[in-house]
Amino acid sequence: MDEKDWLILRTIHEEGSITKASEALFMSQPALTKRIQLLEHDFKVKILSRSRKGITFTSEGEYLVKYSSQMLSRLNETKDHLVNMKSNSLQGTLKIGVSINYAYNILPGVLKQFSKHFPKIKTKITSGYSNEMIDLFKQKKFHIAIARGDFIWEGPRHHIDSDYICIVSKEKIKFELLPELPRLIYKTDTSLTRILDDWWKDHFDHPPFIASEVDNSQTCFEMVTQGLGFAIMPRFCIKTFKDLYVENIYWKNGDLLMRDTWMIYREEDLDLSAVREFISFMDDNNQSFISKKIY
Structure with missing residues (x-):
């Protein structure tokens, strides 16, 4: 089972049909069906059940879909991490968790300017309530979190604003x-x-x-x-x-x-060029973004 198999299983699960999955993957239906049959043979389990209403995943198939999604996520994270670790390569994906109000009022302007300086750095933004963002950050879902209020974090933090x-x-x-x-x-x-x-x-x-x-x-x-x-x-x-x-x-x-707004991160993530550059960018430019708020 390899990356292609992981992608096939996840796509079939997302699309809900062999026809739509084959179109999304630019594969023929016979080739896609053959690949599933080979997986069923290798694992000695039935992955898909077919009926007039369409296809459904068996319990074994659902397990393999979950495994495939996890492996694809880990593979992408590994690729991003390796790209980010290159000190002379300002590219990769930066994952940031942001409080809802900061995301709504300030973040678009921040990202507009940041992307002008670092066009090859992609950003993946998740917004939500500050306590939710902190919890997800502690689970290492993000490289950086921007959250409001009081919370426990013993690692580095930078003060963004007081409101x-x-x-x-x-x-x-x-x-x-x-x-x-x-x-x-x-x-x-x-x-x-x-x-x-x-x-x-x-x-x-x-x-x-x-x-x-x-x-x-x-x-x-x-x-x-x-x-x-x-x-x-x-x-x-x-x-x-x-x-x-x-x-x-x-x-x-x-x-x-x-109420204070903070930016937090982990020391080990400073090995990633995208993280270093974003933190430095915020330290240098944060006040110009905050001053644009309506007071």
């Missing part, structure tokens, strides 16, 4: 009336949710009146602009300040409520 947390509403509101007013909340990572809960308890004895809960900050912001309630969110998430009431919030001791 104010604020109240945003259509009309000016009195602070002491917040528990009585409709609040809009959105799904976010656990660290920010915890901070906002702690801040609320620091100031009020009663829970907020939650008028609506949505699945992302952009929708929440748009609902605020329609006067459906107030929200508490990082300024990072506010697309415009026009015709809105926006006020930074403080802890009871007078400290501003803020």
